[in-house]
Amino acid sequence: MxxxxxxxxxxxxxxxxxxxxxxxxxxxxxxxxxxxxxxxxxxxxxxxxxxxxxxxxxxxxxxxxxxxxxxxxxxxxxxxxxxxxxxxxxxxxxxxxxxxxxxxxxxxxxxxxxxxxxxxxxxxxxxxxxxxxxxxxxxxxxxxxxxxxxxxxxxxxxxxxGLPVLSTLKELVDTGDRVTKIEGVFSGTMSFLFNSFMPVGGGGGSFAAEVTKAKNLGYTEPDPRDDLNGLDVARKLTILARLAGLPVESPTSFPVQSLIPSELESCSSGDEFLTRLPEFDSRMEELKESAAKEGKVVRFVGSIDVGAKAVKVGLEKFDASHPIAALKGSDNIINFYTERYGGNPLIIQGAGAGADxxxxxxxxxxxxxxxxxx
The missing domain is CATH 3.40.50.720 (NAD(P)-binding Rossmann-like Domain)
Structure with a gap:
């Protein structure tokens, strides 16, 4: 031997x-x-x-x-x-x-x-x-x-x-399938936050309270602004878009919605930010109420429209029956829409964060x- x-x-x-x-x-x-x-x-x-x-x-x-x-x-x-x-x-x-x-x-x-x-x-x-x-x-x-x-x-x-997201996308592309759209919740932090802020069926706490809870449970970065600015999701979308064939220049070269109130961007620390965030709860409460009137929930998502060469990150409304609305805890969900999979996307779902x-x-x-x- x-x-x-x-x-x-x-x-x-x-x-x-x-x-x-x-x-x-x-x-x-x-x-x-x-x-x-x-x-x-x-x-x-x-x-x-x-x-x-x-x-x-x-x-x-x-x-x-x-x-x-x-x-x-x-x-x-x-x-x-x-x-x-x-x-x-x-x-x-x-x-x-x-x-x-x-x-x-x-x-x-x-x-x-x-x-x-x-x-x-x-x-x-x-x-x-x-x-x-x-x-x-x-x-x-x-x-x-x-x-x-x-x-x-x-x-x-x-x-x-640990989810097989990139390997799945690469296999779709390498075997000749044509990816038309990628959509999903790409942040365990933002998944947890919005599942708590606006759960399906109603309820949920104020936005500032849920951000504080997420931080205390260890879901956010030490400074929650590093999650709420959307750049972590934008980096992930940039990687996926490039593998799908779009020459995206950088995570700041497409629309990325920040959930940091402009008045708080200059806060000197994450603690100061969390202390002042309740002052702006009414803005997110209006968004929650607007979605509820339509029978929908709000989620923080990223999407790539390959044909239109459009990438974006931000808040969107979803029917309660949509797979993105039904996420639990801090799970991620990524939907691949392709020619082979037709109207029913290939869905990858599971824990998208954590050391193990x-x-x-x-x-x-x-x-x-x-x-x-x-």
Whole structure:
């Protein structure tokens, strides 16, 4: 029996998603080591913003104890370009797992891929920034139009956490189906917020109260304005639109409705914003009452009309019987309207946020790269 194929894993970012990923990585490592065609998956780098643990001789780090050993590191952190150069000299292929939302790191993806390192990531910045960066990543990747010696790149969890949104869209396009429209609720935060603010059947609290509740439950960013400005959803729509064939320039190149009252855009902190938000509850209450009179509910959605080349993000009204209206909790729902599926869309629905499910999307991408490298 031949020796297992050696693949090295470097993890950058060990917050909630990074920790969940490391737990899943240990399970994957054990499964691959005993597979019919075994793979030796070795963790060699764990890095956070202030320190890193790097196995310079590429001996595998113990995954369960990696974070405690990282905490104990005392020497100055090596500049990341130097670490990347060292990884490129590994005695085998390397998969870089970027669990950050770092724009500067995202902009280096083309050079990382060209150096032969593969990338799996939930970092939306890389794929929703300028169209030029998106093109450069596709041109550098082996699973894009780059050479076979380049790295592969997968980013399923940039849109639906662990939901198979991007892989489904890619398969529709690659098999010749024509996508006409994509519509859905793409934010677990906004899903929870509007399911609480205006549940089907009536009721719900004031908008400010529901925003505060969502923050206290951990559904929003530390500053809720980062959710309410709509840019997170706009980044996801940008990624989907590009995969559907629309050369969208950036998340700010199409209409994005912000739910931040203009009077509160200059608040100095998220806490000040939440304190003052009740002053503007009447505006959202009017919207709720207007929808209720029509027998509808209000939801925060994104849509892509491929034929019209139109992308938009904002509030829309839906009949109570519509799948988007019937969402529960913080679930996401994405409807693909295509020629093959006719009037009944292909629907993907489920948890669209959370460390474990996002890490699952990253882990699934890791396995795709492993299969590609075997």
């Amino acid at each position: 031949s020796a297992p194929k050696q693949i090295f894993v470097a993890v950058v970012g060990v917050g909630g998603v990074g920790k969940a990923f490391l737990n899943q990585l240990d399970h994957i490592r054990q499964r691959l080591s005993s597979a019919p065609v075994p793979v030796a998956l070795s963790l060699v780098l764990v890095r956070r913003s202030t320190k890193q643990l790097f196995s310079r001789d590429f001996a595998p780090l113990d995954i369960p104890s990696a974070l405690s050993k990282l905490d104990a590191v005392s020497e100055p952190q090596q500049p990341f370009p130097d670490t990347l150069a060292a990884l490129a000299r590994a005695p085998g292929r390397v998969i870089l797992v970027d669990n950050t939302s770092d724009q500067a790191l995202a902009e280096t993806y083309p050079s990382i891929l060209s150096a032969g390192l593969s990338i799996v990531t939930p970092n939306k910045k890389a794929f929703s920034h300028s169209h030029a960066l998106w093109q450069a990543i596709q041109q550098a990747a082996a699973n894009g139009t780059g050479p076979a010696t380049a790295g592969h790149v997968y980013h399923e969890s940039t849109v639906g956490a 499910v996002t890490a699952m999307g990253v882990s699934g991408d890791l396995l795709k790269v492993v299969r590609a490298l075997q």
